Amino acid sequence: MKEKVLNILLIEDDEVDVMNVKRAFKKGNILNPLYIAKNGLEALALLRGESNSSPSIPAYRRLILLDLNMPRMNGLEFLEVLRKDPDLKTIPVVVLTTSDEDRDRVEAYNYNVAGYILKPVNFSNFKETMITLNHYWTLSEML
Numbered sequence: 001m002k003e004k005v006l007n008i009l010l011i012e013d014d015e016v017d018v019m020n021v022k023r024a025f026k027k028g029n030i031l032n033p034l035y036i037a038k039n040g041l042e043a044l045a046l047l048r049g050e051s052n053s054s055p056s057i058p059a060y061r062r063l064i065l066l067d068l069n070m071p072r073m074n075g076l077e078f079l080e081v082l083r084k085d086p087d088l089k090t091i092p093v094v095v096l097t098t099s100d101e102d103r104d105r106v107e108a109y110n111y112n113v114a115g116y117i118l119k120p121v122n123f124s125n126f127k128e129t130m131i132t133l134n135h136y137w138t139l140s141e142m143l
Contacts, residue, residue, distance in 0.1 A: 006032040006138050007062045011043045011078065012096075013070040020123065021065070024130035032134060039070045040078030047088055063137050064093040066113075068104055076104070079111035094133065 012018050018036055025034060035057050037043035043064070049056035064082075068075035075095065083089050094115040095108045105116050117133070120126040 004138060005061060006134070007035065007058050007060070008032050008065060008134075009035045009037060009043060009046065009057055009062065010065045011037045011040065011070070011075065012065070012067045013038045014067070017067070017119065020126055021130065023123070024127040025134075027127050028131040028134070030130065030134045032138070040073030040075065040081070043078060044073075044081060044085075044088075047082075047091070062091045064091055065096045065133075066093050068095060068097045068099050068108070076107055076111070079108065079113070083111050092137070 010018065010021055012021070022034065024030070025032075035046060037046055044050075046057055047062075066075045066078065073081075075097070079093065082091065082093070092114040093111075094117060095113050096117050096119055097104070098119050099105075100118055108116055115133075117129060120129055
């Protein structure tokens with residue numbers, strides 16, 4: 001079953017949202033490893049194995065959950081760099097954000113995101129969103 005492990009990178013600066021994702025994983029019995037980065041720069045270091053403080057993410061079966069509104073390097077800036085990097089450009093990205101702005105959605109899809117999901121307001125809906133997302137990507141045939 002190791003080949004079906006999904007290495008999930010959550011790029012999120014809001015500690016409450018990070019806690020909600022962790023809680024949703026626990027309540028939803030999602031056992032895939034979850035890596036956390038607080039901004040795009042930190043995420044790139046993790047993906048490239050350049051982080052001294054955190055373990056690097058295995059180079060197979062990766063999925064990125066990306067917030068758009070972050071300090072230092074926001075989600076759209078991160079996507080621009082990610083898609084230009086030959087070693088990282090094929091990693092699927094799902095935007096998980098509070099931004100309901102059409103321009104953010106259009107720009108994210110211009111960077112070939114796999115999905116754009118508005119963060120549900122209540123935890124029950126958030127948990128179900130995480131379970132559904134995990135189920136889909138666990139079944140998906142990824143590299």
